[in-house]
Amino acid sequence: MIAVGMDLGTQRVKAVVLKDGAVMSRGQAFSGFDPTDAAEQAVEEALKQVHLQKADVAYFVATGSAIEMAPYANSTVSMMSADAKAGIYLFQNARTIIDVGAEEARAVKCDENGVMVDFVVNERCAAGAGTFIEAMARALEVKLEEIGPLSLKAERASPINASCVIFGESDVVSLIHRQESKPEIARAVFDAMADRISSMVHRIGVNPEVIVVGGVAKDVGFIASLNRKLGLNVLIPDYPDYAGALGAALIATSRAKEVQK
Amino acid sequence: MIESSIKSSVEFWRWEEYNRIMPGKKWTSKDLITAGVDVGSVGSKAAIMVNGEAYSWGITRTGSNSPESAKKVLDWALRDTGLKVSDLKYIVGTGYGRVNVPMANKAITEIACHAKGANYIWGSSVRTVLDVGGQDIKAIRSDETGRVVSFLMNDKCAAGTGRGMEVFADLLKIPIEDIGGISLKVDEEPPPVSCTCVAFAKTEAMGLLRKGWSKEKVLAAYTRAMAVRMANLINRVGLEKELVITGGQSKNIGIVSRIEVILGVKCLPMPNWRENGLDPMVAGAFGAALFAKALYEKAQKP
Numbered sequence: 097m098i099a100v101g102m103d104l105g106t107q108r109v110k111a112v113v114l115k116d117g118a119v120m121s122r123g124q125a126f127s128g129f130d131p132t133d134a135a136e137q138a139v140e141e142a143l144k145q146v147h148l149q150k151a152d153v154a155y156f157v158a159t160g161s162a163i164e165m166a167p168y169a170n171s172t173v174s175m176m177s178a179d180a181k182a183g184i185y186l187f188q189n190a191r192t193i194i195d196v197g198a199e200e201a202r203a204v205k206c207d208e209n210g211v212m213v214d215f216v217v218n219e220r221c222a223a224g225a226g227t228f229i230e231a232m233a234r235a236l237e238v239k240l241e242e243i244g245p246l247s248l249k250a251e252r253a254s255p256i257n258a259s260c261v262i263f264g265e266s267d268v269v270s271l272i273h274r275q276e277s278k279p280e281i282a283r284a285v286f287d288a289m290a291d292r293i294s295s296m297v298h299r300i301g302v303n304p305e306v307i308v309v310g311g312v313a314k315d316v317g318f319i320a321s322l323n324r325k326l327g328l329n330v331l332i333p334d335y336p337d338y339a340g341a342l343g344a345a346l347i348a349t350s351r352a353k354e355v356q357k
Numbered sequence: 358m359i360e361s362s363i364k365s366s367v368e369f370w371r372w373e374e375y376n377r378i379m380p381g382k383k384w385t386s387k388d389l390i391t392a393g394v395d396v397g398s399v400g401s402k403a404a405i406m407v408n409g410e411a412y413s414w415g416i417t418r419t420g421s422n423s424p425e426s427a428k429k430v431l432d433w434a435l436r437d438t439g440l441k442v443s444d445l446k447y448i449v450g451t452g453y454g455r456v457n458v459p460m461a462n463k464a465i466t467e468i469a470c471h472a473k474g475a476n477y478i479w480g481s482s483v484r485t486v487l488d489v490g491g492q493d494i495k496a497i498r499s500d501e502t503g504r505v506v507s508f509l510m511n512d513k514c515a516a517g518t519g520r521g522m523e524v525f526a527d528l529l530k531i532p533i534e535d536i537g538g539i540s541l542k543v544d545e546e547p548p549p550v551s552c553t554c555v556a557f558a559k560t561e562a563m564g565l566l567r568k569g570w571s572k573e574k575v576l577a578a579y580t581r582a583m584a585v586r587m588a589n590l591i592n593r594v595g596l597e598k599e600l601v602i603t604g605g606q607s608k609n610i611g612i613v614s615r616i617e618v619i620l621g622v623k624c625l626p627m628p629n630w631r632e633n634g635l636d637p638m639v640a641g642a643f644g645a646a647l648f649a650k651a652l653y654e655k656a657q658k659p
Contacts, residue, residue, distance in 0.1 A: 222554050
């Protein structure tokens with residue numbers, strides 16, 4: 097039985113194809129101005145890899161910030177519930193899932209069945225999400241994938257006003273003019289972001305097994321800062337950016353079974 | 358070639374830098390001449406006072422080097438006055454860069470200076486001062502002498518600050534000095550935007566324009582959201598009449614008029630700073646120059 101989960105994020109749409117609850121393939125596309133079109137592309141890309149067609153799919157579930165634009169969706173699920181479901185599937189003992197995306201960050205607490213019991217969201221401020229890292233990488237004139245490794249070379253962090261993307265940008269520019277070290281500036285960016293995320297997570301309580309998902313989980317600089325802040329070694333799954341789509345696909349699988357009954 | 362490339366890259370955020378000598382005012386060597394230098398995150402202001410009366414001032418953009426910005430703006434304020442830095446009996450530094458004002462005899466926080474300066478500009482009836490600076494917003498309660506009673510500050514977020522407004526000016530390609538008036542050119546207030554983050558607004562505003570919103574409507578929606586933030590800060594510190602607004606955004610009629618509507622009070626009238634009135638953007642420097650006078654007189658007493 098084939099089930100598909102789609103996560104329509106602000107920057108990318110991700111799709112995961114499951115067969116009898118096991119991952120078969122993944123696909124993604126830039127959301128751009130037409131998330132519906134992007135979702136169709138992501139689903140097609142994922143299905144093509146395993147030589148399937150839309151007609152083979154028993155059930156589609158959509159999640160993400162552009163959920164109302166989702167094509168094919170038989171039903172939808174909240175981003176928090178999708179995170180919880182994926183978290184427990186990826187790491188059986190995980191009870192706290194941190195999801196850091198392009199424009200939003202969330203922390204979700206779940207029970208042993210992957211059912212969400214509490215959550216907290218940062219959605220109104222770019223300083224707590226991937227946008228912040230992108231803006232700072234631009235100001236530092238380094239590629240997005242370079243800023244993380246760069247920050248690991250620093251012993252300390254530069255003093256910058258990293259509470260706001262707008263202020264951070266101008267601070268970084270003046271630090272560069274003063275020829276401050278780029279690694280130390282990069283480290284300051286991640287420390288500030290980890291600070292925000294960590295205080296957000298503490299609002300719902302931290303369990304020892306914390307997993308981090310979302311596109312920003314791939315950034316080694318952010319994870320190093322977050323580990324220092326939380327005093328933990330957080331768990332990162334393979335393909336952390338597909339966690340939302342995976343959760344949606346897992347829910348699609350169980351809903352398809354219910355329908356078949 | 359160079360000239361045309363400069364013309365094509367208009368800097369919409371760039372506000373007017375200027376200096377002013379109060380008409381009809383004179384100084385003599387017997388007068389007590391003091392100065393206040395307010396090095397803000399975005400703008401630097403310097404005021405010269407003769408016996409505690411405003412004599413001249415200057416406003417420039419703060420550069421990346423605070424001591425240089427302080428020197429530059431003080432030179433502006435002294436220009437064409439016949440005064441030299443050595444004629445100044447006492448100088449107080451204030452603002453974000455106050456510890457980097459090399460010629461200052463003392464540094465005093467901008468909160469104290471703005472309360473004092475607002476009291477000087479508008480008189481002893483002022484009880485609440487909203488100072489909207491380049492990088493922070495402060496709501497200050499003061500007594501009839503201009504002394505600070507309490508204050509609240511937002512310095513973690515660009516929403517509502519002068520820097521945030523500069524981003525909008527650039528984004529919508531409207532000169533910063535016009536955005537207040539343009540934001541009022543709507544038949545009715547549009548629905549407020551849900552998110553005030555200036556970084557997100559860069560993309561959200563483009564989306565609204567694509568949906569067919571006019572620039573005026575987009576600006577109205579964001580200006581309203583910024584005014585709500587400022588009004589909330591005033592309410593939290595406790596609004597007591599009379600209310601005045603200082604800092605660069607005191608010149609933004611779109612912000613000022615919306616704050617008045619939200620709070621249901623009128624601010625004391627804005628001085629005609631373009632003619633011969635005092636400039637509310639210089640309030641902190643006026644306050645600093647007044648503190649300078651008091652500190653000098655205190656030091657002279659045996």
